[in-house]
Amino acid sequence: MESEYKLLGGAMVTLALATATLVVLPYMQLADVPPSEGLEPYTSQQLRGREVYIKNGCVYCHTQQPRAQAQAPDFKRGWGRAPVAGDYFYDKPHLLGTMRTGPDLLNIGARQPSADWHLGHLYQPRAYTPGSNMPSYPFLFDIKEKAESGDKVVALPPEYAPVGEQVVAKPEALDLVAYLLALDRTYPVNPLPDGTK
Amino acid sequence: MNTLTILLLTFILSVTGLFVFVWSLRKNLFDDNPSAANVIFSEGEIGTIEEPAATAQQHKALQHAVDATHAPIADVSRDARMRLELADRIEADRSTAYVTFVFLACAVAWLILASVAGLISSIKLHEPDFLAQYAWLTFGRIRTLHLNSVAYGWAPMAAFGIAIWTLPRLLKTPLMGARFALLGAMLWNAALIAGLGSIAVGISDGLEWLEIPWQIDVLFVIGGALIGLPMVFTLQNRKVQHLYVSIWYMGAALFWFPILFLIGNIPGLHFGVEQATMNWWFGHNVLGLFYTPVALATVYYFLPKIIGRPIQSYNLSLLGFWALAFFYGQVGGHHLIGGPVPAWLVTLSIVQSVMMVVPVLAFSVNQHMTMRHHFKTLIYSPTLRFIVLGGMMYTLSSVQGSMEALRSVNTVTHFTHFTVAHAHLGLYAFFSLVMFGAIYFVMPRVMSWEWPYPRLIALHFWLVVLGFGIYFVGLTIGGWLQGVAMLDASRSFMESVQLTMPYLQSRSVGGALMTLGHLVFAVHFGAMALRYGPKRVGPALFHKPVTAGAALAEA
Numbered sequence: 001m002e003s004e005y006k007l008l009g010g011a012m013v014t015l016a017l018a019t020a021t022l023v024v025l026p027y028m029q030l031a032d033v034p035p036s037e038g039l040e041p042y043t044s045q046q047l048r049g050r051e052v053y054i055k056n057g058c059v060y061c062h063t064q065q066p067r068a069q070a071q072a073p074d075f076k077r078g079w080g081r082a083p084v085a086g087d088y089f090y091d092k093p094h095l096l097g098t099m100r101t102g103p104d105l106l107n108i109g110a111r112q113p114s115a116d117w118h119l120g121h122l123y124q125p126r127a128y129t130p131g132s133n134m135p136s137y138p139f140l141f142d143i144k145e146k147a148e149s150g151d152k153v154v155a156l157p158p159e160y161a162p163v164g165e166q167v168v169a170k171p172e173a174l175d176l177v178a179y180l181l182a183l184d185r186t187y188p189v190n191p192l193p194d195g196t197k
Numbered sequence: 198m199n200t201l202t203i204l205l206l207t208f209i210l211s212v213t214g215l216f217v218f219v220w221s222l223r224k225n226l227f228d229d230n231p232s233a234a235n236v237i238f239s240e241g242e243i244g245t246i247e248e249p250a251a252t253a254q255q256h257k258a259l260q261h262a263v264d265a266t267h268a269p270i271a272d273v274s275r276d277a278r279m280r281l282e283l284a285d286r287i288e289a290d291r292s293t294a295y296v297t298f299v300f301l302a303c304a305v306a307w308l309i310l311a312s313v314a315g316l317i318s319s320i321k322l323h324e325p326d327f328l329a330q331y332a333w334l335t336f337g338r339i340r341t342l343h344l345n346s347v348a349y350g351w352a353p354m355a356a357f358g359i360a361i362w363t364l365p366r367l368l369k370t371p372l373m374g375a376r377f378a379l380l381g382a383m384l385w386n387a388a389l390i391a392g393l394g395s396i397a398v399g400i401s402d403g404l405e406w407l408e409i410p411w412q413i414d415v416l417f418v419i420g421g422a423l424i425g426l427p428m429v430f431t432l433q434n435r436k437v438q439h440l441y442v443s444i445w446y447m448g449a450a451l452f453w454f455p456i457l458f459l460i461g462n463i464p465g466l467h468f469g470v471e472q473a474t475m476n477w478w479f480g481h482n483v484l485g486l487f488y489t490p491v492a493l494a495t496v497y498y499f500l501p502k503i504i505g506r507p508i509q510s511y512n513l514s515l516l517g518f519w520a521l522a523f524f525y526g527q528v529g530g531h532h533l534i535g536g537p538v539p540a541w542l543v544t545l546s547i548v549q550s551v552m553m554v555v556p557v558l559a560f561s562v563n564q565h566m567t568m569r570h571h572f573k574t575l576i577y578s579p580t581l582r583f584i585v586l587g588g589m590m591y592t593l594s595s596v597q598g599s600m601e602a603l604r605s606v607n608t609v610t611h612f613t614h615f616t617v618a619h620a621h622l623g624l625y626a627f628f629s630l631v632m633f634g635a636i637y638f639v640m641p642r643v644m645s646w647e648w649p650y651p652r653l654i655a656l657h658f659w660l661v662v663l664g665f666g667i668y669f670v671g672l673t674i675g676g677w678l679q680g681v682a683m684l685d686a687s688r689s690f691m692e693s694v695q696l697t698m699p700y701l702q703s704r705s706v707g708g709a710l711m712t713l714g715h716l717v718f719a720v721h722f723g724a725m726a727l728r729y730g731p732k733r734v735g736p737a738l739f740h741k742p743v744t745a746g747a748a749l750a751e752a
Contacts, residue, residue, distance in 0.1 A: 057337015
């Protein structure tokens with residue numbers, strides 16, 4: 001090849017094809033998908049919690065996309081039905097994830113609705129799930145000699161609680177738990193007729 | 198799509214393919230060695246090795262290994278013409294020395310940071326309370342710091358450095374507008390420091406591979422454009438008619454990347470599931486349309502150069518280029534198999550992932566045929582060892598990637614550490630090894646100085662090869678078992694976590710060895726920059742004048 005213009009022309013055409021198939025067509029196909037019936041917009045506290053989720057990179061170990069029953073036993077594990085595009089209507093940015101070092105979280109709010117469990121689990125995962133390799137998040141909590149009024153004290157199994165002191169959830173921890181509890185897509189949906197899952 | 202449409206499309210594709218094949222035969226595209234493959238050599242240079250990283254002894258043995266198969270013919274007048282052309286090359290090398298050094302030094306610094314961050318993340322996966330009290334060191338952030346300092350630090354800095362050094366040589370003209378590249382490098386590194394700082398304090402766009410806030414991305418775009426300018430200027434001032442295949446790969450990559458980066462980072466445009474498809478269009482194309490082509494270009498230049506022999510089939514390399522350009526761009530959807538995305542998109546990506554076998558085979562066959570009868574050179578050339586092994590790992594990682602895209606395999610490997618091992622096979626064992634080799638070749642020319650401690654090159658090589666071997670084998674087995682356990686509803690999820698523990702520990706061991714290898718490399722690089730060790734005997738070692746082979750032995 002002796003012309004750089006032909007080279008670049010060709011290179012741009014192939015990239016345009018890739019962009020058309022993986023970005024533009026999905027954009028056109030999905031732009032008008034309405035939110036699933038039964039899906040509530042996030043509250044501002046839940047959105048703040050979502051930011052905490054992003055900030056600490058929860059997405060690198062947890063997916064939010066249970067697989068269909070034909071493919072994997074996700075449903076049997078209690079992770080929920082296969083989601084549809086409308087289930088993610090309010091998700092900006094998307095947090096589908098690519099790793100399951102930990103379990104799928106799309107329906108964690110339905111599966112584990114106890115805020116106290118979540119707070120304790122964030123403070124020390126191994127207090128609730130022996131053998132877990134999830135990081136503990138001590139920086140989302142304060143250790144106080146005595147909790148003040150309005151403080152959310154974290155109830156911990158005695159062997160994991162600091163001696164003579166109390167663990168108090170910081171606002172970030174409360175926001176994060178609010179978001180986790182909002183993760184509930186257990187309402188029924190109908191798959192779209194055009195084969196979109 | 199119904200069956201009839203698919204059958205019809207297959208028929209049309211096959212017939213088109215047949216016509217292309219007949220046409221290529223008529224055009225003699227499958228002949229060996231058209232003259233285009235020789236443009237990287239000056240007249241009469243074929244058969245002469247070039248390996249600046251080798252010691253005088255290795256150099257002699259290397260030339261001997263090549264002579265054993267292709268003895269050059271002595272011709273005094275041709276040698277004189279050759280010297281003139283070599284003067285051009287020295288000129289080209291001189292024009293790039295400073296810029297290349299800046300890029301490569303940055304690359305090495307980011308490599309060390311990335312290795313340390315990677316090692317900490319790896320340890321955290323089996324020691325979850327290790328350094329847990331610091332927010333910026335939590336797994337989700339330090340892992341991201343690792344990825345970003347590789348993806349926007351080590352990899353592009355090395356790639357730009359090598360491209361800037363190679364292009365003037367290929368175009369037989371000095372580098373034009375080097376100061377733009379320097380300014381670009383400053384902006385780029387400033388952006389990266391700001392970006393990593395943001396991630397550390399928790400400011401992130403939240404998309405894998407695109408975490409750095411878009412406000413900072415603007416700096417990357419400006420910096421990248423400035424780095425690209427000298428290459429465009431140099432291309433316009435070229436003294437060669439034919440553009441060698443390395444220029445294709447590098448040139449295309451340097452234009453592809455900014456477009457990917459720009460579209461991926463437009464704020465407020467992407468939404469929900471569509472954002473996920475864009476995310477993997479970007480994530481996979483950074484690998485496929487930026488790092489991969491630059492590394493392939495590097496192999497296509499340095500490998501023939503070192504053994505003094507043009508690549509076996511030039512046209513095969515061109516076929517490889519267009520096939521890569523066409524298929525690689527559309528494979529990203531295989532990251533979303535089983536996800537809530539349009540089914541046609543996933544199917545398309547699986548098909549194109551499998552089609553990637555075509556460019557990969559084109560490259561692998563070519564590399565093997567070029568190296569045939571010359572494998573002995575690997576003993577003597579430190580550069581070649583990295584580059585040839587890297588090239589082989591390209592074949593391995595790509596074939597593995599095609600397999601992983603198949604639904605049946607993907608169902609097991611998706612969401613597991615198997616994928617992490619695969620990603621490192623591509624970006625580390627292929628891309629990074631090739632870059633190491635190229636840096637060993639380039640630096641003696643850049644500094645006019647020899648590598649002070651040749652044994653450290655061997656040490657670096659064996660540390661990273663051994664370390665990566667442990668890393669890859671352990672994580673691949675662990676990841677597969679993890680995937681199998683996750684698919685078995687009778688086993689608890691925690692079982693899939695616990696069984697990976699020994700493999701995650703082995704990954705930390707392998708990663709520690711790799712990090713150690715990088716430290717050796719960085720120390721050696723620093724020693725050279727500070728001018729320890731013997732001075733290079735200038736251009737005299739550039740190649741062996743055929744008539745004065747003995748003189749070299751003394752040099």
